[in-house]
Amino acid sequence: MKDIRDNARKLMEKFCYVCPVCNGRACAGEIPGMGGLGSGSSFAGNVQALAEIKFNMRLIHDVTDPDTSTTILGKKLALPVLAAPIGGVSFNMGGGISEEQYAEAIINGCKARSILGCTGDGVPEFIYSAGFAAIKKAGGHGVPFIKPWEDDELFRKIELARATGTDILGMDIDAAGLITLRKMGRPVSPRPMAKLADIIKKSGLKFIVKGIMTPDEAELAIEAGADAIVVSNHGGRVLDHAPATATVLPAIAATVKGRIAVLVDGGVRSGGDILKLLALGADAAMIGRPFSIAAVGGLQEGVEKYIDTLQGELKQTMVLTGTRSAVTVDRGILFTRE
Numbered sequence: 001m002k003d004i005r006d007n008a009r010k011l012m013e014k015f016c017y018v019c020p021v022c023n024g025r026a027c028a029g030e031i032p033g034m035g036g037l038g039s040g041s042s043f044a045g046n047v048q049a050l051a052e053i054k055f056n057m058r059l060i061h062d063v064t065d066p067d068t069s070t071t072i073l074g075k076k077l078a079l080p081v082l083a084a085p086i087g088g089v090s091f092n093m094g095g096g097i098s099e100e101q102y103a104e105a106i107i108n109g110c111k112a113r114s115i116l117g118c119t120g121d122g123v124p125e126f127i128y129s130a131g132f133a134a135i136k137k138a139g140g141h142g143v144p145f146i147k148p149w150e151d152d153e154l155f156r157k158i159e160l161a162r163a164t165g166t167d168i169l170g171m172d173i174d175a176a177g178l179i180t181l182r183k184m185g186r187p188v189s190p191r192p193m194a195k196l197a198d199i200i201k202k203s204g205l206k207f208i209v210k211g212i213m214t215p216d217e218a219e220l221a222i223e224a225g226a227d228a229i230v231v232s233n234h235g236g237r238v239l240d241h242a243p244a245t246a247t248v249l250p251a252i253a254a255t256v257k258g259r260i261a262v263l264v265d266g267g268v269r270s271g272g273d274i275l276k277l278l279a280l281g282a283d284a285a286m287i288g289r290p291f292s293i294a295a296v297g298g299l300q301e302g303v304e305k306y307i308d309t310l311q312g313e314l315k316q317t318m319v320l321t322g323t324r325s326a327v328t329v330d331r332g333i334l335f336t337r338e
């Protein structure tokens with residue numbers, strides 16, 4: 001990974017500093033770019049909240065070869081991880097590789113390691129079209145995310161998404177806060193529940209609603225017919241001073257777990273972070289920026305190596321906490337002060 005990261009640091013010069021820990025401090029406020037909005041506190045808070053959670057170490061048990069696999073929306077994954085949808089390689093990452101190369105690295109790298117890659121959406125048009133093309137080329141293995149555009153554009157894109165062969169579609173409803181879209185004269189807005197329900201029904205696909213940060217909106221997503229939610233503050237890019245996703249996850253999971261797949265992202269940087277989120281009630285985690293660094297620095301091979309690293313870390317942490325399977329993770333693996 002060192003060579004891959006060194007290469008990414010060169011190719012992403014002035015857009016991402018490929019810091020030892022990707023924590024949102026050096027890039028605070030850099031949008032376009034890889035940073036978080038405004039003070040960068042929502043991005044940094046995601047990383048910080050995870051860092052503050054500690055494990056109980058347990059070694060008197062028989063877990064030596066834990067099972068990292070899980071099933072999300074009918075898809076068997078080698079580990080409970082999805083590469084988060086990320087778009088705008090030219091204006092967010094410096095354009096060292098093309099949008100097409102980026103999408104193919106993510107989708108094919110994830111497919112090769114039996115997890116799911118997602119693709120992003122935005123302005124210009126080639127952001128979503130590069131993602132859709134990569135998913136189609138991979139036989140529909142991947143999840144396209146689209147933004148809540150006005151009806152004509154939205155339903156046109158849903159049709160194009162279906163043509164990729166995927167049976168899962170995602171929507172980042174929190175894109176309403178994106179200054180990049182506003183700057184390009186193409187803002188999107190929040191949608192009432194009935195409208196979201198209509199979109200989900202008409203899509204005819206398994207549907208992931210991304211950008212849920214409260215239990216009441218998780219309930220609304222279920223009511224609207226979603227199959228999964230992503231507890232997400234868009235990596236801190238849409239609302240400054242949002243709470244950390246690891247902080248809001250337990251209450252959301254307690255409310256909806258078992259009725260809908262609960263995914264979470266924001267600041268996940270290691271196999272240990274993945275296990276922490278599973279213990280807090282998530283079914284799987286999404287990872288954003290570190291996948292971007294792996295893809296820009298090493299294309300498909302970089303993505304595969306990064307997934308191998310995560311899986312190794314996850315296994316190690318499962319052994320050291322006595323966790324047999326990623327599907328049933330005991331909250332008791334987390335340390336709490338009496």
Ligand SMILES: Cc1cc2nc3c(=O)[nH]c(=O)nc-3n(C[C@H](O)[C@H](O)[C@H](O)COP(=O)(O)O)c2cc1C
Pocket residue numbers: 033034035046084085086087088092119120121122145171172210232233234235236237265266267268286287288289290
């Ligand atoms: C440069 C950049 C572009 C992004 N583009 C999208 C996008 O097109 N669609 C989307 O749903 N989320 C997008 N996101 C948000 C990510 O999917 C994800 O929520 C976030 O990066 C997770 O936080 P992390 O990077 O700390 O892991 C983007 C994030 C970044 C940093």
